[in-house]
Amino acid sequence: MKTLTELLAFWRDHLDKLGQQTLMHVALTAAALLLGVAVGVPLGIWLTRHRRWQGLVLGAAGVLQTVPSIALLGFLIPLLGIGAAPAILALLLYSLLPIIRNTVAGIESVDPAVVEAARGLGFTDGQVLRRVQLPLALPVLMAGIRTATVINVGVATLAAYVAAGGLGEFIFGGIALNNPAMILAGAVPAAALALAFDGGLGWLERQSARRLRAAGGALLLALPLLAAAYWLPRATGRLQAGFSPEFVGRADCLPGLTRTYHLRRLPSVVLAPALVYEAARDGHVDVIDGYSTDGRIRAYGLRVLQDDRHALPPYFAAPVLRPQLLRAHPELGPVFDQLSGQLSDSAMTTLNYQVDYLHREPRAVALGWLHRHGLYRAPRPLPPGAPVVRLGSKIFAEQYILIEMYAALIRGNTNLGVQTKTGLGGTTICFEALRGGKIDMYPEYTGTGLQVLLQPSAAVLDSLGGRPAAVYQYVRAQFARRYGLEWRAPLGFNNDYCLLMRQGQAGQLGIASISQLGRYLGR
Amino acid sequence: MPTVPALRVAHLSKRYGAQVVLDDLSFEVAQGETLVLLGPSGCGKTTMLKTLNRLVEPDAGTIEVNGQDVRQLPPAQLRRGLGYVIQQVGLLPHLTVAQNVGLVPGLLGRPAAETQARTAALLERVHLPAARFGALLPAQLSGGQQQRVGLARALAADPPVVLMDEPFGALDPITRAAVRRDFRELDELRRKTVVLVTHDVAEAFELADRILLLNQGRIQQLGTPRELLRQPANDFVRQFFQAERLGLEMRVTTLAELRPYLTQAPLGGAAPPEAAGTVAGAGADVAQPWAASVHEALAQLAQAPGGGLALPGWPQPVGQGQLLAAFGRWLELPSPSESA
Numbered sequence: 001m002k003t004l005t006e007l008l009a010f011w012r013d014h015l016d017k018l019g020q021q022t023l024m025h026v027a028l029t030a031a032a033l034l035l036g037v038a039v040g041v042p043l044g045i046w047l048t049r050h051r052r053w054q055g056l057v058l059g060a061a062g063v064l065q066t067v068p069s070i071a072l073l074g075f076l077i078p079l080l081g082i083g084a085a086p087a088i089l090a091l092l093l094y095s096l097l098p099i100i101r102n103t104v105a106g107i108e109s110v111d112p113a114v115v116e117a118a119r120g121l122g123f124t125d126g127q128v129l130r131r132v133q134l135p136l137a138l139p140v141l142m143a144g145i146r147t148a149t150v151i152n153v154g155v156a157t158l159a160a161y162v163a164a165g166g167l168g169e170f171i172f173g174g175i176a177l178n179n180p181a182m183i184l185a186g187a188v189p190a191a192a193l194a195l196a197f198d199g200g201l202g203w204l205e206r207q208s209a210r211r212l213r214a215a216g217g218a219l220l221l222a223l224p225l226l227a228a229a230y231w232l233p234r235a236t237g238r239l240q241a242g243f244s245p246e247f248v249g250r251a252d253c254l255p256g257l258t259r260t261y262h263l264r265r266l267p268s269v270v271l272a273p274a275l276v277y278e279a280a281r282d283g284h285v286d287v288i289d290g291y292s293t294d295g296r297i298r299a300y301g302l303r304v305l306q307d308d309r310h311a312l313p314p315y316f317a318a319p320v321l322r323p324q325l326l327r328a329h330p331e332l333g334p335v336f337d338q339l340s341g342q343l344s345d346s347a348m349t350t351l352n353y354q355v356d357y358l359h360r361e362p363r364a365v366a367l368g369w370l371h372r373h374g375l376y377r378a379p380r381p382l383p384p385g386a387p388v389v390r391l392g393s394k395i396f397a398e399q400y401i402l403i404e405m406y407a408a409l410i411r412g413n414t415n416l417g418v419q420t421k422t423g424l425g426g427t428t429i430c431f432e433a434l435r436g437g438k439i440d441m442y443p444e445y446t447g448t449g450l451q452v453l454l455q456p457s458a459a460v461l462d463s464l465g466g467r468p469a470a471v472y473q474y475v476r477a478q479f480a481r482r483y484g485l486e487w488r489a490p491l492g493f494n495n496d497y498c499l500l501m502r503q504g505q506a507g508q509l510g511i512a513s514i515s516q517l518g519r520y521l522g523r
Numbered sequence: 524m525p526t527v528p529a530l531r532v533a534h535l536s537k538r539y540g541a542q543v544v545l546d547d548l549s550f551e552v553a554q555g556e557t558l559v560l561l562g563p564s565g566c567g568k569t570t571m572l573k574t575l576n577r578l579v580e581p582d583a584g585t586i587e588v589n590g591q592d593v594r595q596l597p598p599a600q601l602r603r604g605l606g607y608v609i610q611q612v613g614l615l616p617h618l619t620v621a622q623n624v625g626l627v628p629g630l631l632g633r634p635a636a637e638t639q640a641r642t643a644a645l646l647e648r649v650h651l652p653a654a655r656f657g658a659l660l661p662a663q664l665s666g667g668q669q670q671r672v673g674l675a676r677a678l679a680a681d682p683p684v685v686l687m688d689e690p691f692g693a694l695d696p697i698t699r700a701a702v703r704r705d706f707r708e709l710d711e712l713r714r715k716t717v718v719l720v721t722h723d724v725a726e727a728f729e730l731a732d733r734i735l736l737l738n739q740g741r742i743q744q745l746g747t748p749r750e751l752l753r754q755p756a757n758d759f760v761r762q763f764f765q766a767e768r769l770g771l772e773m774r775v776t777t778l779a780e781l782r783p784y785l786t787q788a789p790l791g792g793a794a795p796p797e798a799a800g801t802v803a804g805a806g807a808d809v810a811q812p813w814a815a816s817v818h819e820a821l822a823q824l825a826q827a828p829g830g831g832l833a834l835p836g837w838p839q840p841v842g843q844g845q846l847l848a849a850f851g852r853w854l855e856l857p858s859p860s861e862s863a
Contacts (some may be wrong), residue, residue: 117613120578121627122675122688123602417586 006181024165031227032091044103061097065196087164095148102144106137153194156237160271176246241268242285260520262310295352301504305499306513313447314468316490340489348493355397366404377412388417392439416448449475527590529716535584546740557717559727562737571812606677606685610692614661627680669700687719689766751777779813784849
């Protein structure tokens with residue numbers, strides 16, 4: 001009930017955005033569908049005349065169908081950049097299998113006697129196709145287009161990850177912010193769209209052949225118009241921004257920055273967190289959000305804009321664990337604390353750089369650092385039946401490195417086994433796994449614990465005022481009280497959010513701080 | 524003007540891989556003639572038919588339609604000038620009966636009004652008046668009705684040559700007899716050159732002016748039904764007709780041939796009653812009653828049970844028993860009276 005009122009409130013507050021995203025969603029689906037029909041139907045027809053290629057082409061389309069959509073988008077980014085092009089191409093590839101397969105099935109289901117009679121009467125091959133095979137295959141063909149449409153409406157949510165917009169913006173923002181109402185704000189219209197498309201095309205299928213042909217023609221005409229809606233004029237500015245969903249949605253991030261620095265006329269697109277750096281490097285966008293210790297800042301020649309008014313919250317990393325673990329194995333406490341205060345911002349950035357850009361193994365990077373700092377010890381032989389400590393990590397390089405450090409320390413200093421569960425999808429997944437006892441520890445950031453998990457009121461946030469020690473103390477106390485989880489001492493570095501620009505462009509425009517950015521935009 | 528044969532086939536050969544389907548076939552079909560391609564299944568008769576409208580391209584040999592080599596025409600254009608009827612009918616299921624009949628005139632670009640009139644006339648002639656059947660879809664018709672539409676469709680553009688591939692093959696025996704009768708009586712078709720494929724010997728004898736008997740891709744004999752039956756060219760021809768010999772003889776034997784075997788008195792004594800003397804319409808259908816076949820005479824008598832057939836120069840009407848007895852004597856079968 002609470003979620004429902006929140007959902008309605010969210011829609012009311014974001015009505016224009018909802019309309020725009022729905023329109024973009026429909027446009028993306030329509031564009032991909034149009035291309036899918038334009039490619040799939042002729043290909044299907046060709047296959048009915050070159051049957052030995054059927055296995056190969058349908059097999060290839062089938063393989064494409066099994067590629068996870070997010071992976072497919074990942075493959076397409078280096079080729080097509082970000083924006084509508086990779087999204088539409090991905091949707092097109094997903095719509096091919098049902099369209100091709102149903103075109104082939106539809107044409108081959110036409111009674112061969114009818115085709116022979118038509119040829120015998122003097123129909124040319126083209127006439128047989130247009131006047132006999134296609135009209136008779138139309139119901140099956142439409143069923144394929146219907147399947148493709150429903151698939152496309154679903155997959156189009158992922159377009160938000162490549163800055164192509166659509167209802168996925170709400171969904172991924174909601175996931176990143178652990179905000180169910182926001183997830184539903186995108187998911188409900190997406191589901192409604194899928195149902196509406198499916199119902200509409202289903203109704204079409206049940207029409208008589210003649211009306212079906214008329215409606216099919218109307219549909220083909222309507223698709224380009226729907227697709228064109230995507231390219232309606234939008235706000236433009238002197239700089240283009242690309243932000244991750246969490247950054248856009250969080251009160252202390254983009255909205256806070258906008259307020260504090262009076263950032264105006266900064267049109268932004270939403271991008272998958274993993275893609276913002278590449279998008280900035282390749283010049284698709286000019287201003288992005290990032291983590292200040294990310295290795296790619298150095299690798300891609302990006303400049304961190306100084307948060308001269310301290311609007312962005314601190315993100316000190318610290319291990320969060322289940323107190324039961326320390327009660328059962330008190331020797332672990334000192335082991336975890338060996339890293340406390342040991343990793344500076346620049347140290348962490350260097351380590352991340354080695355993994356993100358030099359593509360070294362996180363494990364090798366972690367062990368190398370331990371060696372250099374005299375913390376490394378060879379793993380002890382495990383006694384049979386030794387208890388196992390389960391370490392979790394989120395899905396980015398820094399966390400992988402930290403986990404390998406902790407694993408090596410535990411192996412070298414205790415008689416406990418270690419199991420790592422890396423690549424857990426997000427903050428909420430890690431947190432719930434820890435609470436549910438599926439893992440014993442994962443590295444968390446004070447800002448994330450505060451904003452994503454605790455979600456305190458604005459009054460509390462104001463009282464903390466972005467002071468690192470105050471935030472840490474608050475988070476530590478609240479986690480112990482509410483969840484019975486323990487924060488150990490921070491590792492030292494502050495992996496906070498930051499705004500980034502390409503060094504060259506920032507230098508040219510004379511922008512080194514967010515205040516200067518605000519002044520440049522306001523000019 | 525010397526008449527050009529409607530079809531001239533010379534040294535036609537076709538093989539699928541190692542299998543020879545047509546082996547050096549040569550024959551001609553005269554204008555207005557009905558040629559039946561007959562033979563066991565797999566003898567090549569359907570392949571032969573399909574080479575005529577280039578649905579199958581031969582490996583060697585030439586085909587001329589009204590003196591023109593078929594290879595000089597694009598296949599689609601050639602086919603529009605040749606009617607085509609197949610066993611499965613192949614009506615376009617998404618078009619109405621009338622639209623199906625009007626297809627070829629439409630392809631030929633004839634005016635719509637002309638096509639419409641022609642369609643209505645043809646549907647009338649195959650006993651499917653356009654007012655009642657024209658707007659129906661093929662699925663709403665029985666098998667026999669569909670085949671009649673198929674026939675009308677093949678005739679719609681008035682092609683001089685009509686090709687038929689087992690046109691009655693998918694029909695039940697009663698429908699089949701009815702459709703075949705309509706077919707025979709269709710004026711439109713009598714004037715046309717027809718090449719018809721069948722494996723049904725009785726059908727071939729009923730419809731053919733001449734029969735081309737094929738086996739394993741070779742012509743076994745080409746001639747009138749009577750020639751094939753009476754002067755078989757080889758053992759295959761003889762044996763091919765053996766099983767149905769009696770029925771076939773009835774079809775080729777004329778009453779004139781039976782005349783010496785007809786006795787004055789009917790078998791079993793009493794003369795037929797005067798009132799039933801002649802069968803109505805007998806003279807109209809058979810211009811020269813003596814030229815009618817035994818089969819035709821029996822069919823007429825069957826319509827008036829107990830009646831007789833009036834024959835010129837014969838004192839009394841001839842009854843069914845009398846006719847069968849004469850036919851038996853002619854065949855040198857023991858007559859019922861002799862065996863009694």
